[in-house]
Amino acid sequence: MASELSSENQTDSPVTAESPAAPRKGLRRRSFMQALGGVAGGVAVMAGATRAKAGNSWDSATDLSDEKLMEMYTKMLKSRWWEEGMKDVFLKGDDKMYGVCHLYIGEEAVAGGCIGALNDDDYIVSHHRGHGHLINKGGDLDKMSAEMFFREGGYNKGFGGSMHITDVSKGILGMNGIVGVSHILGAGAAYGIKVRGGKQVAVSFGGDGSVNNGWFYGALRNAALYKLPFISVIENNGFQVAIPTTETISVRDLSQIGKGLDIPSYTVDGQDIFAVYAVMKRAVDRARNGEGPTLIEAKTHRFYDHAGMARAKIGTLGAFGLPYRSDRDVHAWIANDPLPKFKNALINLGLLDEKKAAALEADVKKQVQASIEFARKSPMPKQEIGLSNVFAQGTVSPSQLHA
Ligand SMILES: Cc1ncc(C[n+]2csc(CCOP(=O)(O)OP(=O)(O)O)c2C)c(N)n1
Numbered sequence: 001m002a003s004e005l006s007s008e009n010q011t012d013s014p015v016t017a018e019s020p021a022a023p024r025k026g027l028r029r030r031s032f033m034q035a036l037g038g039v040a041g042g043v044a045v046m047a048g049a050t051r052a053k054a055g056n057s058w059d060s061a062t063d064l065s066d067e068k069l070m071e072m073y074t075k076m077l078k079s080r081w082w083e084e085g086m087k088d089v090f091l092k093g094d095d096k097m098y099g100v101c102h103l104y105i106g107e108e109a110v111a112g113g114c115i116g117a118l119n120d121d122d123y124i125v126s127h128h129r130g131h132g133h134l135i136n137k138g139g140d141l142d143k144m145s146a147e148m149f150f151r152e153g154g155y156n157k158g159f160g161g162s163m164h165i166t167d168v169s170k171g172i173l174g175m176n177g178i179v180g181v182s183h184i185l186g187a188g189a190a191y192g193i194k195v196r197g198g199k200q201v202a203v204s205f206g207g208d209g210s211v212n213n214g215w216f217y218g219a220l221r222n223a224a225l226y227k228l229p230f231i232s233v234i235e236n237n238g239f240q241v242a243i244p245t246t247e248t249i250s251v252r253d254l255s256q257i258g259k260g261l262d263i264p265s266y267t268v269d270g271q272d273i274f275a276v277y278a279v280m281k282r283a284v285d286r287a288r289n290g291e292g293p294t295l296i297e298a299k300t301h302r303f304y305d306h307a308g309m310a311r312a313k314i315g316t317l318g319a320f321g322l323p324y325r326s327d328r329d330v331h332a333w334i335a336n337d338p339l340p341k342f343k344n345a346l347i348n349l350g351l352l353d354e355k356k357a358a359a360l361e362a363d364v365k366k367q368v369q370a371s372i373e374f375a376r377k378s379p380m381p382k383q384e385i386g387l388s389n390v391f392a393q394g395t396v397s398p399s400q401l402h403a
């Protein structure tokens with residue numbers, strides 16, 4: 001899939017009149033293109049009825065400063081190792097984790113590239129597989145871990161679990177367990193921005209399954225009509241639980257859906273953080289200029305099972321032996337892991353070397369471990385306050401064990 005997309009990105013011809021290619025800034029660094037090597041590329045564009053070709057992905061990504069690149073890489077590391085930390089805690093079984101956990105591992109370049117193009121005061125709305133979105137938008141690891149353990153120190157004071165983590169102060173309008181609703185919430189936030197005359201943008205993330213409901217279409221229709229500063233990002237990992245996407249929708253590229261509403265729509269290689277950033281930057285510029293919404297489909301892969309830790313092992317990346325996908329595919333996806341690709345690009349740029357990379361990874365793992373210790377020390381919430389923020393009365397005890 002990735003090579004197919006890359007092969008469509010061999011030119012730097014403009015995209016369409018309504019979504020012009022980002023202004024060429026020239027290469028900030030001579031070595032930038034070489035640094036990206038095989039990871040550059042991967043943007044395919046759906047515009048009107050024709051499939052056009054986008055500019056090279058590195059072209060828009062050259063505006064990223066060294067500091068920003070390192071920040072994006074550090075966040076990708078945090079996202080990966082925090083989730084690996086949660087996986088290990090669950091598999092060791094010494095601690096109780098509550099709620100359901102959907103690992104984002106393998107998909108991190110999508111959150112990294114998209115949120116890397118946002119400002120702090122922009123909004124995101126996430127879905128059930130959203131830990132990576134939160135971490136990239138500045139989510140606090142201690143509070144996230146404590147929420148996974150259902151502790152008072154958690155984001156939701158221990159009453160939400162993974163799928164309800166929210167931090168409005170950071171523009172994170174919540175993860176959400178209802179598939180598809182993120183898009184209508186994102187469009188609503190974009191409407192709010194427009195009414196207030198703000199310059200922010202609102203971004204909704206959803207899986208490939210999220211396009212199969214009315215919230216998605218309602219969000220796009222209204223965003224197009226009112227030219228809302230809205231970007232809908234579809235993370236197409238090829239499955240809805242265990243059902244292949246090809247069995248649930250008639251189009252091959254989900255970006256095709258936007259064309260009926262005249263929304264600039266892109267399909268991008270979601271394993272290539274630079275390609276994702278490039279296309280997102282274009283969408284963000286368009287939204288801030290008052291030109292309206294963009295639809296982005298990022299083709300990606302999840303390395304673990306839909307939810308929980310079936311067939312996962314401590315110290316092994318990815319879950320093998322699941323009945324609905326082949327191990328061969330999983331090996332191929334892992335060979336295209338966005339994390340080492342990003343690391344190698346930064347090494348080629350001279351921003352990292354193996355020693356520095358190892359030190360950075362060790363530091364991130366330390367932060368993850370500290371967050372787990374924070375969670376362990378945090379008290380269980382009082383059952384009496386369980387219903388204090390909802391329209392009901394009584395007590396609530398944690399009952400659903402993470403599975
Ligand atoms: C409205 C709704 N229908 C069904 C479900 C049950 N459900 C939870 S996750 C999921 C699959 C979602 O697939 P996708 O959107 O592709 O996201 P992915 O899990 O692949 O990241 C389903 C059907 C739900 N949570 N909400």
Ligand SMILES: [Mg+2]
Pocket residue numbers: 207208209235236237238239240241
């Ligand atoms: Mg999916």
